[in-house]
Amino acid sequence: MPKLGDRVVVWVGAPLLGAGAGWLLRYVVGWATTLPWTPFEGPLRLIESIPPTAFTIGAVVVGVVAGLVLAAIADEYTVKIVIDDQRVSIAHRSSRQELPRSAVALAFLDAKHLVLLGHDTEELVRQGGDLPRPRPLAEAFQAHGYPWRAEGDPHREEFRRWADGHPDLADAAHAYLRARARALEKGDDRDAEQLRQELARLGVAVREEDKRQFWRHAGRGAEEAET
Template identity: 50%
Template sequence: MPAMRWQAERMDNETVVSDPAWATAVMWGGLPVAGAGAAWALQAAAGWLASLPWVPFEGPLNLVASVADAEPQATIGALAIGGLAGLVLAFIGAQETLSVTVAGDRVLLGRGDSAQEIGRAAVTAVFVDGKKLVLQGRDAEEIAREGFDLSADRLREAFVAHGYPWATGGDPYRSDFRRWVPDDPDLPGSAAAVLKARAKALDKDDKTDIKELGTELAKLGIVVREEGKRQYWRRTRQHS
């Protein structure tokens, strides 16, 4: 999704930072139309593409070309399949989009059908780490680390407006991180095993496992972040 899409609204002493309504409408309307157009173009050009020696998937293209003469069924089918694919992509995009509601007593992080509410008293620092919004707690633990596609400036303005401690320089404990290597003697055995599993999840780009294993590490008093496929870790203040 485009990085500059955002809106910030003040509602009953809350500030909501999210994608604007027009961007949502474009996503739900534009992706099905684009999908239908792409499917129609593929159906119309399948025979020609299959004749090119350097184009892969000759078999599937020939199959598409073989039914292309059955008009208008072929065109209707292509438009329907492409439109449905666009709707699926729009649904996935909506589920992955973060919205942030900031109030004086709480923060609400919403993504799809799930939401995380964090009390103001638990938050000691808020900052952006690359394209991740991070809320830090009293023991230097990370209460939340959420990827976002919103304006970092608008997020900062929302938190500062409600009195949250925004860390302009980023993570106050960044210098405490050290790179993870297998068999690090300073890691407890359980944390070492989880970091090893998380490294495999990073290689596979398995976002669900990456997040769940990060949660397991947090229970063990380990904060983890990554740069590409490299993992870095530190202990929370309670476990240091």
């Protein structure tokens, strides 16, 4: 996952669309220069003066290259999930996580995130991004025997809005949450994910809504997080 067919559509379709746009560009330029007034009239007439064959070939090549660049960007942001009877691996941009089947107690979708819980209710994975469609994703986990919960997070009601200095959290957890709040504000998803993992080691699960953070105690590190 994502399905091979979806990736083929992106890698073939985007360059073809780019090529088509390049081929049509000369007609668009020619039409624009016939208008009584048009912005950039000088550059447009300069483009129109290029020999038709050379212009069409150049525009199509540029369109194909632009399509390939867009396909590469789309592919980079797509979350790639491989599931079998022994393990599940999740790759997104430069990060990769792999978990043995025995470590996963529950899998579900929480809004736009795939969440995998461990046997102590700790969040092993909370992956956002361009995920596969919900139904094929659920079917893939279920086909390999992973417990899947269609109703979403069973611990959702346990999450509380984070307030700096809350006495139920350790100073270390507050420090990570402050740093994570700054990362979310800047849109630094990679740093936010690293800080989420550090909080998980302290026994704190964290999720966000519109850059607001919500937390709950989870896992064997929970007692340490409360001290």
